[in-house]
């Protein structure tokens with residue numbers, strides 16, 4: 001495990017030399033002008049394609065705000081965000097919605113599946129919203145990889161939590177997005193089931209070239225990532241490469257929440 005000196009900029013080496021999956025440039029977010037410190041304070045972050053990045057930090061350190069700004073769910077007060085080659089802040093709301101639908105995947109702690117749709121309909125929902133048939137070969141690969149082949153006609157309510165989260169992961173990658181944002185994806189699962197979800201996210205990155213940015217409080221979950229950004233008071237406090245659980249717990253001063 002190696003750590004870099006405190007700074008607000010993370011640029012993970014991009015061996016492909018291509019356009020990063022996500023780029024944030026000096027992003028500041030102030031929720032209530034003139035009252036209190038900014039939730040994000042001049043954060044610059046470049047996430048190349050094919051990287052599994054975790055974001056940790058105590059409660060209130062700015063993790064969710066970073067995720068929301070990076071995903072185009074929330075607009076920064078200052079600074080710029082690119083998803084692939086598109087600067088999202090320059091888009092009108094309708095175009096920004098389209099970028100989110102087609103080029104960003106989301107996985108949440110609470111799965112957020114639609115109970116009245118089958119597993120297959122849930123997985124392909126982003127394609128229907130984007131009014132595109134998608135790539136059938138890619139969908140077959142994804143369904144196979146998450147191990148859901150036999151569940152496609154089932155309803156989410158008939159599945160275990162781990163199975164539902166696998167559906168959510170498949171839905172997040174259905175459009176072959178530039179980046180998948182995962183917010184505490186194992187928070188509602190027992191450790192063993194959570195571990196399988198983390199393995200799945202790792203496989204998507206290593207075998208299928210996807211990019212994952214995951215917020216977590218769990219050092220063991222973050223240790224599955226290639227790099228960990230540790231947030232404190234709206235800034236990147238530390239960057240940990242090749243993380244391990246013990247080192248991450250120490251980096252957080254023994255407090256992970």
Ligand SMILES: Nc1ncnc2c1ncn2[C@@H]1O[C@H](COP(=O)(O)OP(=O)(O)OP(=O)(O)O)[C@@H](O)[C@H]1O
Nearest residue numbers: 031032038039057058059060061062063064065066
């Ligand atoms: N919608 C909002 N309106 C006002 N302040 C907000 C809002 N969302 C977050 N904040 C504030 O911004 C700061 C960062 O919050 P954020 O939710 O990004 O932290 P976090 O690290 O994700 O916390 P947690 O681990 O508890 O989810 C906090 O001080 C929080 O109170």
